[in-house]
Amino acid sequence: AQSVAQPEDQVNVAEGNPLTVKCTYSVSGNPYLFWYVQYPNRGLQFLLKYITGDNLVKGSYGFEAEFNKSQTSFHLKKPSALVSDSALYFCAVSPRGSASKIIFGSGTRLSIRP
Amino acid sequence: DVKVTQSSRYLVKRTGEKVFLECVQDMDHENMFWYRQDPGLGLRLIYFSYDVKMKEKGDIPEGYSVSREKKERFSLILESASTNQTSMYLCASSFRGGGTEAFFGQGTRLTVV
Numbered sequence: 001a002q003s004v005a006q007p008e009d010q011v012n013v014a015e016g017n018p019l020t021v022k023c024t025y026s027v028s029g030n031p032y033l034f035w036y037v038q039y040p041n042r043g044l045q046f047l048l049k050y051i052t053g054d055n056l057v058k059g060s061y062g063f064e065a066e067f068n069k070s071q072t073s074f075h076l077k078k079p080s081a082l083v084s085d086s087a088l089y090f091c092a093v094s095p096r097g098s099a100s101k102i103i104f105g106s107g108t109r110l111s112i113r114p
Numbered sequence: 115d116v117k118v119t120q121s122s123r124y125l126v127k128r129t130g131e132k133v134f135l136e137c138v139q140d141m142d143h144e145n146m147f148w149y150r151q152d153p154g155l156g157l158r159l160i161y162f163s164y165d166v167k168m169k170e171k172g173d174i175p176e177g178y179s180v181s182r183e184k185k186e187r188f189s190l191i192l193e194s195a196s197t198n199q200t201s202m203y204l205c206a207s208s209f210r211g212g213g214t215e216a217f218f219g220q221g222t223r224l225t226v227v
């Protein structure tokens with residue numbers, strides 16, 4: 001079965017420190033990979049995506065993600081966390097040839113302390 | 115900006131009622147999706163549609179149906195609401211084709227009592 005795993009329910013980081021939010025997937029072929037963010041009482045917003053090419057993808061708000069094919073991972077990173085980064089983050093995959101079906105992980109709550 | 119609009123932010127319905135959740139997008143997207151979001155479970159796909167009158171079941175279609183009579187509108191129907199359908203419902207849309215990101219509405223928090 002196709003699935004996306006976010007192994008950490010919550011990640012706590014001090015402001016100014018680097019952050020990583022982990023994501024692994026189990027999807028055949030070479031899926032498209034996404035990260036979305038959800039701020040309180042708001043809908044999901046697109047952050048970044050991996051289609052092909054460079055394994056390091058840059059996105060909005062200073063976030064980047066590293067694709068690792070051998071480990072089937074797509075971890076979200078930021079060099080220096082801000083308190084305003086505190087939110088719920090979702091990893092998602094879209095299998096190629098799937099009429100754009102998108103499968104989401106369970107989400108990771110990121111908490112940045114001042 | 116892309117706009118995906120869900121008709122209600124909050125709804126309270128009684129068990130057994132037929133419930134309609136409406137979603138409209140203004141970007142001429144071919145794909146539209148309905149997800150439900152529950153704590154610890156993330157977003158689970160209920161149904162998606164890749165064209166007018168076309169639909170495919172997602173992971174949890176039981177107890178739901180959908181309608182897409184016009185390209186911009188995608189309706190989710192709870193045939194007979196039950197308390198286990200209390201949840202946050204999110205509508206999304208995207209262009210057809212690989213690797214296109216989805217745009218989400220604000221969500222409808224449905225409570226079934």
